[in-house]
Amino acid sequence: MVKLFRLLKPYRAAIGLVMMLILLQSLAELYLPTLMADIVNKGVIEGNKAYIWRMGGFMLGVTLAGTLVSVLASLYASRISSGFGRLVRSKVFSHVEGFSLQEFDKIGTASLITRTTNDINQVQQVLMMMLRMMVMAPMMCIGGIIMALYKDAKLTLVLLVALPVLALAIWLITSKGMPYFKAIQKKLDRINLVLRENLTGIRVIRSFNRTEHERERFVAANADLMDNAIKVNRIMAFMMPLMMLIMNLSTIAIVWFGGLRIGSGAMGVGDLMAFIQYAMQIMFSLLMFSMMFVMVPRAAASAQRINEVIDLEPTVVDPAAMQKASSSVKQGTVEFRNVSFHYPGAERPALSDISFTAKPGQVTAIIGGTGSGKSTLLGLIPRFFDVGEGSVTVDGVDVRKWGQEPLRSGISLVPQKAVLFTGTVSENIRYGKEDATEEEIIAASKTAQALDFVSEMPEKFDTMIAQGGVNVSGGQKQRLSIARALVRRPKVFLFDDSFSALDYKTDARLRAALKEETSDATVIIVAQRVSTVMDADQIIVLDEGIISGIGTHRELMEHSSVYREIVASQLSEEEIA
Structure with a gap:
């Protein structure tokens, strides 16, 4: 979380102002019990109405001043935390924009959405609390102890017993709840995943009558989150009653021993009333600490998840010394030279030893069975992935030496x-x-x-x-x-099975129109239909990531058994002839 808080540099002056305002608020609240003690001791007991009115008016002024600085502190703390949230969201979003598809697969889209929204909100809320409580709580605690000692040092021994018991109770409860708070974020990830799949795949779900199944998945994920939240809330529910019990027992002890001190003349009635208020301030400052103990670990877990995104370096990056960084694609010649590519964790390569050249003014078609590597091959050209072995060049320059922006500005992908x-x-x-x-x-x-x-x-x-x-x-x-x-x-057109939803008549008209429109560009078409690729200048046949044939339709019909099988499965004997 400290790493994220480095983004607070633009708000250093505002943070300093908030600290000053909270200091003034704390001093005002610490001064009020003393004023009340003076009113009781010197005004009420002695019957001095003028003193009561004078000090009462002064007490009202201190209260209004404390309220004003409290409102201003809340206002500036809100602005700082909201601005911090905006900065972190912008940083995460801009960083994620540079991810390759490999990083998206690694973290998961649902998790990225949760981290950019819920996790950042958690850290933002804790920052808001920290700006107020992390300063106010120690000041109220230390100031309260000093003022209590000033009023009656011997009576402070009651607090010496109560405070360690209260601190121990807070620590035991929060330590039990920590693991559940950390687990909540992962449960939210799961809900986001199920919900996203349900909403994006609603047509498939309904067409296969799987609505009830999806409802059960969501109910299970939702119930899992609920069970976790109930467990942690059950644990945390003990905190307030236990704290109130300790505080009330402490008050009874203070009144008991304070009464004895008043009876012996060692303490005034007003001083006892002030002492009780200081004791409450000290204990409520510990309550503030307990709230921080609850929120900070949860925010720390969220901050860790955010940092995982920020620290994840994209595998596809612009080189330090970019070639043609300021230019764009001029001709559009695409060449694959002995290219091989592995997906992370895959047993075998998706592509092996791929070599071919796609030239401007030509249509290069890629055909093959499902999972043969057609879309993967296409994704290597605009650098959605980087090759494992060999090279992909555009205009004779390895795509890894191009800047991503100038490279992609010369390419259109469908x-x-x-x-x-x-x-x-x-x-x-x-x-x-x-x-x-x-x-x-x-x-x-x-x-x-x-x-x-x-x-x-x-x-x-x-x-x-x-x-x-x-x-x-x-x-x-x-x-x-x-x-x-x-x-x-552009100079390079990439069509990734982009005509699959078109009827044959529209497909034919579109390809004829495209031929005129893209006459000076390099066109690479991935297709499942033989009719879509038959007229291509060169057809590349992929079989399990390996090129099994390159040539025109006629040439492949003569020399490629894989291509003949594909053609036979789609066209009648009359059409083949």
């Missing part, structure tokens, strides 16, 4: 699963090029075969796309994703 964002149709297409004109958006939509259905929408290009694109079909999503890629006009 992913296997089309992703649309909340906003209008034009905003989604303009995601590929922020300053795209209306004419460019229309032209890209026309090439992507999206103009017809967009024109039929209620507000055309100003129609709102719902979260996740649920108000458009799968084929419409793909065509809008393709339009987004086209409006960028």
